[in-house]
Amino acid sequence: MLDAKLFRNEVAETAARLAETRDFQLDVAQLEQLEQRRKELQVRTESLQAERNSRSKAIGKAKAQGEDIQPLLAAVDDLGNQLEQAKVELHEVQEELHAIISGVPNLPDASVPLGKDEDDNQEISRWGEPHQFDFTPADHVDVAHKLANGMDFEKGAKLAGARFVVLQGAIAQLHRALAQFMLNLHVNEHHYTEAYVPYLVNHDTLYGTGQLPKFGEDLFHVQGATEKQVPLSLIPTAEVPLTNLWRDEIADEAQLPLQYAAHTPCFRSEAGSHGRDTRGLIRQHQFDKVELVWLVKPEQSMETLETLTQHAERVLQLLELPYRKVLLCTGDMGFGACKTYDLEVWLPSQDTYREISSCSNMWDFQARRMQARFRRKGEKKPELLHTLNGSGVAVGRALVAVLENYQQADGSLKIPTVLQPYMGGKTEIKCI
């Protein structure tokens, strides 16, 4: 959520920036009108409340002194109704305003290139050379198939439906090895606090990171057995629980920066992506991810984005997977981000780079929604934190990348050196 002051004092400028960068049309006239109504109603409501309070106090005093309070009660008679009505109207206007404002995306940082979609993204760097195969590289589905049928989409479909998978044997083990390796790297070498978090979260939590109210259809929602139970949703990323650890909290400056890492499954309904990446592991309803989250002082957030991204890059470097780093343009960034780097890993079967990590600085956008704050030493007023998150990295897609980049002519798979300790020292997975 953007600062409400931007909508009060600089509506026109804000609308122009949103239109330019986000192709987002802010209805300025409507907003101004609502804002004016809000002001009137709030002033009216609060002065009525003030009057009621002082009159009630007077009644209390009169009563204590044994005076007749009937006339005082009569004088206050109509006040209740007026107040009631003003409150209802104020509430309506505030709801309307809130609905509009909470649906406005974050403003991009000045360093972000203007653009419409992914074609306008800016490549920052490349790492590693795509391996030259002396045979036609198979895609990960075929590679896995030859390895003891380690990736079974039919079983996944039988158990749950389309976009689910069952991994077995060495492939399942490799999947686990990847997650373990990543989490260990971040916790042991990059000093993240390891966290185990709920995979189901409530709506307040989802609102905090920006999934609600706008993106509810991207999630799986779970209704408890009884109607009274609060509705929960499966997390689409561990960013949600990790960032919300500090919802409605005020950190001491000395506690900062806070950095968390978690390995969790992620659940996405992928509504609206019918027909995209239907083959293979690329786009599933359920996938694992190691997520990195930072909460920092505002003046540190931009340099933290670089650090965070490097941590994700390190995973790919150690796995010796070629990748490129891309700075997303304004039009391709997520709702709450002010600056995002994507890491795209080389997939030989597709002869292209595919997203495997996305690292974003959310500025104070989520923190404002969450009221996640900190207090500087010696200062009275708490300030909003800045939040950042990044995948470090997506486990399923990392598995895809390893399968495709490490495949051998005979159908067997070399195991990346850094994963070998997690695979019982094995150096390859033989085909059957």
Next chain:
RNA sequence: GGUGAGGUGGCCGAGAGGCUGAAGGCGCUCCCCUGCUAAGGGAGUAUAGGGUUUGUAGCUCUAUCGAGGGUUCGAAUCCCUCCCUCACCGCCA
């Protein structure tokens, strides 16, 4: 799942329809006193929003005692629903 007890400021803990944004204590900040250490005295110490304003200063108003509704001129206090915590019992990985 059952029964019982609770959820009050940074923390502990009173209050049980009006003068309570909330006693008292602890902690913290500032000042004073004390030749060290210890102790003592005084003042201050929530958050959000609105109005005023060039102002994140000041002044002022409003809201907040787990959440949401209700009763009332007036609710931390009474009623209802939900959430959470603790204890014991049952069940369970």
